[in-house]
Amino acid sequence: MNKDTRLVTAGRKPDENFGIVNPPVYHASTITYPTVAAMEKAKENRYESVYYGRYGTPTTFAFEEAVAALEGGEKTIAVPSGMAAIAGPLLALLKAGDHVLMVDNTYHPTRHFCDGVLADFGVETTYYDPMIDGGIADLIRPQTKVVFVEAPGSQTFEVQDIPAIAEQAHKAGATVIMDNTWSAGYFFQPFERGVDISVQAATKYIVGHSDAMLGVITTSRELFPVIKARTVGIGYSAAPDDCYLGLRGLRTLAPRMARHQETGLKVAHWLETRPEVAEVRHPAFPSCPGHEIWKRDFTGSSSLFSVLLNDYSKKGVAAMLDGLELHAMGASWGGYESLIVPIDPSNSRSATRWQHAGPAVRIHCGLEDADDLIADLEKGFERLTAAA
Numbered sequence: 001m002n003k004d005t006r007l008v009t010a011g012r013k014p015d016e017n018f019g020i021v022n023p024p025v026y027h028a029s030t031i032t033y034p035t036v037a038a039m040e041k042a043k044e045n046r047y048e049s050v051y052y053g054r055y056g057t058p059t060t061f062a063f064e065e066a067v068a069a070l071e072g073g074e075k076t077i078a079v080p081s082g083m084a085a086i087a088g089p090l091l092a093l094l095k096a097g098d099h100v101l102m103v104d105n106t107y108h109p110t111r112h113f114c115d116g117v118l119a120d121f122g123v124e125t126t127y128y129d130p131m132i133d134g135g136i137a138d139l140i141r142p143q144t145k146v147v148f149v150e151a152p153g154s155q156t157f158e159v160q161d162i163p164a165i166a167e168q169a170h171k172a173g174a175t176v177i178m179d180n181t182w183s184a185g186y187f188f189q190p191f192e193r194g195v196d197i198s199v200q201a202a203t204k205y206i207v208g209h210s211d212a213m214l215g216v217i218t219t220s221r222e223l224f225p226v227i228k229a230r231t232v233g234i235g236y237s238a239a240p241d242d243c244y245l246g247l248r249g250l251r252t253l254a255p256r257m258a259r260h261q262e263t264g265l266k267v268a269h270w271l272e273t274r275p276e277v278a279e280v281r282h283p284a285f286p287s288c289p290g291h292e293i294w295k296r297d298f299t300g301s302s303s304l305f306s307v308l309l310n311d312y313s314k315k316g317v318a319a320m321l322d323g324l325e326l327h328a329m330g331a332s333w334g335g336y337e338s339l340i341v342p343i344d345p346s347n348s349r350s351a352t353r354w355q356h357a358g359p360a361v362r363i364h365c366g367l368e369d370a371d372d373l374i375a376d377l378e379k380g381f382e383r384l385t386a387a388a
């Protein structure tokens, strides 16, 4: 079955729900059993079946099944946010004295988690250059339990050679965790490239409508019990209403991603022609570090990219952004609406240096008409140059 078909069919069980196509929103804390024997049986496979509300309800399980189909993994765990999806497997696999290799261009709060929570618990983090490839071997120590990858990287979009990194990590017995949010799991199949655990902020493209917060952790069958035990053990429980919205988002993910891709490329190509722009940082552009790897490993691009501007003042950038009508200033991308935010990647790097001296913005192209978005940005550039 093709991926687009799996996205529409996975997790559907109308025969269990009066023929209704979508699973109902099951709210549950208490789940009752008719006999001691039935309760004991449920307890035995409590990671597989309903035992008590925190483990999930049939709404959660339907969503999890569909995400596993999307990512090409065996099991998925829904958690209350993307950040929870990142923290969960790290807390499950690391203990005091362990070492984690974290990519330098990771999502900033992930860095914060390593430097804060993990450091407090006696876990050491080393940041590495996203373009390190097989050179990661030199940084792996006997204590290295996790190698964390994110491709393309947050804000700056370098594309890592995940198969090369995974090969070295696996030789040393380390687990490879990937933040796969940018591709929505739609343009990158992590388990075919050596990833052991793929996490996503489902908040972004999967939910897709800028309303629910949700995270997903997809694993192999072997790693699942360890991760599930820890995520349940620290109290993560995704709300059934949010899982319902996540599942609904998945049903339209394929056409939304196709449109996001098309609009993103059209706007990015137009931006590249502008005299105000020094560089468009987009994995589909040959100037993007790792572009060849993106071509080899990804089947497309989402609509989040950055624009490095020439040497304009902060005031000029503010004038440009403040007057935009279709690009709201907001951080949580992946919804139907376009967004723009000023970025300064130099604050989120320690193993590498951010080279661009001028200002930069990150753009998320929503589902509006691409020409309208371009017209909005064109007026923005007029304000930028007038203020400079």
Ligand SMILES: *Cc1c(COP(=O)(O)O)cnc(C)c1O
Binding pocket: 081, 082, 083, 084, 086, 107, 154, 179, 181, 182, 200, 201, 202, 203, 204, 213, 214, 215, 332
């Ligand atoms: C937004 C984001 C997250 C965090 O997701 P939340 O649902 O907001 O917690 C994690 N990783 C990446 C790459 C993100 O962009």
